[in-house]
Amino acid sequence: MINKIMTADEAVAGVKDGMTIMVGGFLATGSPEVLMDALVRKGVKHLTVIANDGGLDAGQPAGEFAAKTARGVGKLLEHHMVDHIIASHLGVNPKLNEQFAEGTLRYTLVPQGTLAEKIRAAAYGLGGVLTPTGVGTPMETELDELGRKKKVVEIEGKKYLLEMPLRADYSFIRPSVADKFGNYYCAKATKNFNYVMAGAADKTIIAPEKIVEIGEIDPDIFAVAGVLVDAIVEGEKPWQI
Amino acid sequence: MADLKARIAKRCAKEFKDGDFANLGIGLPTMVADYIPEDIMVTLHSENGFAGIDAVADASNVDVDIINSGGVYVTALPRVKYFDTAESFGLVRGGHVAATVLGAMEVAENGDLANWIVPGKKVAGMGGAMDLVTGARKVIITMMHTQKGAHKILKKCTLPLTAEKCVDLIITEMGVMEVREDGIWVTELHPDYTKEDIQAATGCELHFDPNMKAMEEE
Numbered sequence: 117m118i119n120k121i122m123t124a125d126e127a128v129a130g131v132k133d134g135m136t137i138m139v140g141g142f143l144a145t146g147s148p149e150v151l152m153d154a155l156v157r158k159g160v161k162h163l164t165v166i167a168n169d170g171g172l173d174a175g176q177p178a179g180e181f182a183a184k185t186a187r188g189v190g191k192l193l194e195h196h197m198v199d200h201i202i203a204s205h206l207g208v209n210p211k212l213n214e215q216f217a218e219g220t221l222r223y224t225l226v227p228q229g230t231l232a233e234k235i236r237a238a239a240y241g242l243g244g245v246l247t248p249t250g251v252g253t254p255m256e257t258e259l260d261e262l263g264r265k266k267k268v269v270e271i272e273g274k275k276y277l278l279e280m281p282l283r284a285d286y287s288f289i290r291p292s293v294a295d296k297f298g299n300y301y302c303a304k305a306t307k308n309f310n311y312v313m314a315g316a317a318d319k320t321i322i323a324p325e326k327i328v329e330i331g332e333i334d335p336d337i338f339a340v341a342g343v344l345v346d347a348i349v350e351g352e353k354p355w356q357i
Numbered sequence: 358m359a360d361l362k363a364r365i366a367k368r369c370a371k372e373f374k375d376g377d378f379a380n381l382g383i384g385l386p387t388m389v390a391d392y393i394p395e396d397i398m399v400t401l402h403s404e405n406g407f408a409g410i411d412a413v414a415d416a417s418n419v420d421v422d423i424i425n426s427g428g429v430y431v432t433a434l435p436r437v438k439y440f441d442t443a444e445s446f447g448l449v450r451g452g453h454v455a456a457t458v459l460g461a462m463e464v465a466e467n468g469d470l471a472n473w474i475v476p477g478k479k480v481a482g483m484g485g486a487m488d489l490v491t492g493a494r495k496v497i498i499t500m501m502h503t504q505k506g507a508h509k510i511l512k513k514c515t516l517p518l519t520a521e522k523c524v525d526l527i528i529t530e531m532g533v534m535e536v537r538e539d540g541i542w543v544t545e546l547h548p549d550y551t552k553e554d555i556q557a558a559t560g561c562e563l564h565f566d567p568n569m570k571a572m573e574e575e
Contacts, residue, residue, distance in 0.1 A: 207481030229446025
């Protein structure tokens, strides 16, 4: 019988140089730290990262509380593992602008709501989404993450941008609680991109803070179907401030 | 300066009605929450994932699973609803947010807004700003009237836009202005300034509403 539980190193073993990965989290809240650590140990390079932002850098204030180490995508940036980042906000982690200036990292900005819908479109089999966000701005005129021109579609007199699906090789997600089949939910403000990214990649890897037995808790509490999950990794801890 | 910002925030707080769902941007707009009257219920949106932001957390009540969109640990109201990014921005684009309050680098007389990028400067990104100003039913700009004397309210924006024709209301230390089909109309003027003062601080022609009144501080 299928057993999805494995170590973080086993779960990332198939990640190769040049692959595209998605990482859940918003300024690293809700990012799967054990999976980021495993990628750093593997030393994979030239990644394209799809995430809301660049996480946090070591010693950087996260609100009132300092991050002692890099967090989330910040760990990959600290080790120069990323060539291209597709995100909505890049102003917080200083490593981003340093690496843009050095010419080792390039970026594609996508409005936050559009980013979620592009990922959702990939997970749910849509050919794209029509959004009014970005009409008349650089989002309309600049090329997208794969260098394609944006299409403007007019429906009943209103303009929309056709935004294409955004897929990855791997999705890395941090549930608060998952069962051993992979059904999961994320508590409070850790949901962010951790729901839409499930199934938007060839492999969906989750690192839950807590793993329960199948049938142990009310299934109505789960937000995402375990059928989308390929691997479950133990050892994710609540963030320590 | 702090007093002038408080003046703007206090005036902006009067724009909310009982039951409104609203989004406040970072900085001056966040101050608006301090002046929302006690007798109305306004639910504030944190676009990273919930409706119902309460105060900033301290060491006694911090929960590492609750940050606001600026990355600050905050607390949530008992009526909070947490959601993921897709739902959060569905609420925004779907027109379910009554008002969004944010700052601006430039506003044009037709309501065009520029507030997310200065070409050649550090890359930050729009985050949720483009979605918010496109989707919210009312877009309110709170800002100092000029940038150390340089005009911010213009005939046409010079910076890349956040959205076209999206601004409904501009509140500055000098007054309150509505963006209408035929341009920007001053509806309230602060008693410290004359019509000539506010016009001189503005890069497009202002119209003065026949019913213009004094901008109220309280």
